[in-house]
Each structure stands twice: as C-alpha cells, then as structure tokens.
Amino acid sequence: AQTVTQSQPEMSxxxxxxxxxxxxxxxxxxxxxxxxxxxxxxxQMILVIRQEAYKQQNATENRFSVNxxxxxxxxxxxxxxxxLGDTAMYFCAFMKREMNRxxxxxxxxxxxxxxxx
Amino acid sequence: DxxxxxxxxxxxxxxxxxxxxxxxxxxGHDYLFWYRQTMMRGLELLIYFNNNVPIDDSGMPEDxxxxxxxxxxxxxxxxxxxxxxxxxxYFCASSFGLASSTDTQYFGPGTRLTVL
Numbered sequence: 001a002q003t004v005t006q007s008q009p010e011m012s013x014x015x016x017x018x019x020x021x022x023x024x025x026x027x028x029x030x031x032x033x034x035x036x037x038x039x040x041x042x043x044q045m046i047l048v049i050r051q052e053a054y055k056q057q058n059a060t061e062n063r064f065s066v067n068x069x070x071x072x073x074x075x076x077x078x079x080x081x082x083x084l085g086d087t088a089m090y091f092c093a094f095m096k097r098e099m100n101r102x103x104x105x106x107x108x109x110x111x112x113x114x115x116x117x
Numbered sequence: 118d119x120x121x122x123x124x125x126x127x128x129x130x131x132x133x134x135x136x137x138x139x140x141x142x143x144x145g146h147d148y149l150f151w152y153r154q155t156m157m158r159g160l161e162l163l164i165y166f167n168n169n170v171p172i173d174d175s176g177m178p179e180d181x182x183x184x185x186x187x188x189x190x191x192x193x194x195x196x197x198x199x200x201x202x203x204x205x206x207y208f209c210a211s212s213f214g215l216a217s218s219t220d221t222q223y224f225g226p227g228t229r230l231t232v233l
Contacts, residue, residue, distance in 0.1 A: 037160060039222075045152065045160040089222075105154055105206070107224050 002027045004094050006108035013082055014116050020067075021077045021111045023092030030054075031097035034068065034075045039089040039110070048090070051075065053097070079113075087115045121225035123209050129231045135197040138228045141190055142211030150222065151184055151194050152208040160208070166192065199232045206230070 003026045013019040025034070036048040051059045051068050058066050063083075067076045079086055092108040122141040130136055142149045150165040164174040169186045177184070181200070186192040196203055206229050210222040 035159075045162060047159045105160070105227075110222065 002029070002094050002096075002106045004092050004106050004108040006090075006092050006111050008111045009109070010112040010114070012114040012116055015082060015084060017082055018078060018080045019082055019113065021079075021090055021092075021113065023075045023077070023108055025073050025075065025092075025094050025106075027073070027094065027096075029096050033095045033097060034066075035093040035095070035105075036064070036066070036075075036077045037091040037093060037107075038086075039091060040087075045091070049077065082115045084115050084117060086113065088113060121209055121211055121223050123207075123225040123228050125228060126226065127229045127231075129233065130199055131233050132200055133198045134232075135195065136199045136203075136230060136232075138194040138207050138209075138230070140192045140194070140209030140225060142192070142209070143223055144190065146211035146213055146223075148212045148214065148222075149186060149192050150208075150210040150212075151192070152210065154206045154208060154227070155204075163194070196230075199230075201232045204230055204232050 005024045007022055032053045034051045038046045038048045049059050049061045049064050049066055051066055053070060058068050063080045065078045075092060089110045089112050091110045093105050095105045121143055124139045128136060147168050148165060151163040152160050153163055154160045161176055163176045164184045165172055166186045169189060182196055184194045194207060206227045208227045209225040212222045
C-alpha cells in the first residue's frame, strides 16, 4: 500500500523568504503522479503543482517548484519569495497513473504554513 | 482510533438512481468535510459541517446533491438522480477545528462512484 508522509506539522517564515516543505512517500509502483495541494481557510483544495514520475525534470509553477527525487521517494515543495497569501495548509498527495477500482489519491497529513509580515 | 470511515468503498449505479454515501468522522472531531475528486477538476470541497450544522455548501454542484449530519458520528451525501458526470471519488474528512496547528484534516479512504 502507498503511504505519504509529511514530517513538518507546522512552519513559519518571514514574507519574501524561501521555504521548503518536505514530503516522502512509499510505493512499489513505477508510474504515478505526485501533487501538492494548498488549502486556505476557505477549506477549498487548490492544486499547486503536479509531477509525473516518468518525467525527470522538476515541475515549476511561477514561485512554486518541486525537488523530485524518485530513487529517494522524496517530493519537496519550494516556495520562493513567499507572500502572505501563501499562508495555508499544504497537502502532499500520491496517485497511481493507472487506476483500477481500488485506487485513489493518497494524502499526507499536511503542513500548516504561516507567512509572517 | 479507526480513522474516518466511509461506506461503501465502491458504488456502481445506473443513471437516474439515488446514491447515498456515508461517513463516520473521528470521534471528538467537530468539523466534517465532503470532497469530490476527478481527474479534470482535482479535489473540490463540496460542503462542510461544524457541530453537525452545515457551514458552507457553496461547492455543492447542484440541487441533485444534498448532505446531512444528523449527529456527531454520522453524515451522508446523497445524489438524486445520479448522472454519469457524477462519477468520481468522494472523500470525507474530519478535524478538531479550523484554525490551530492541531487542526489537521484526516481523510477517509474515499468512495469510488461510477454512474453508468
């Protein structure tokens, strides 16, 4: 069974600093997707970035980038030039690329990120 | 604790039928959330409850969807009538609160719904 672990329950950084959120996972699959979701106080889940495991190049979306280390099963999220609006809960998630009826997305427990003015 | 419990784990039904998804939150959690996950839209919040009272149902897609929480240990999400575009994985989650560092949401295993 797949597992996703986020070892940092809570983090705080000053505005404009760079912060890295860690995520490790365990799977025997070779083809899968990894995601970072942001959940602001509204509780809506916002997809921040997605990585396909067969792609070696790390995904980037503006100020958000990942460090994907497939052999180490590590998928950290880096937020550059952090902004107050980045304050939220961040979930790391795993999903097999070929889904059968028993498969679904697996979430980590989340990291609460505070951006301080 | 067994965590958040959802049933059924899989549901296959025909268009037009009523579907009821069930959730038992973690004991002591005051908040309960229903999410829908699809490949196209990712994870969407449908509705959440605080102390059994619906707080925000703005994510409920249309009148065919309804959710109830008759007591602190049980919630249902009902679709009537169901349509093929409702096919998705539906997650239930619960948490103690919303604001503090202990307010991690715990997700259930999800219910995979297929509407034919």
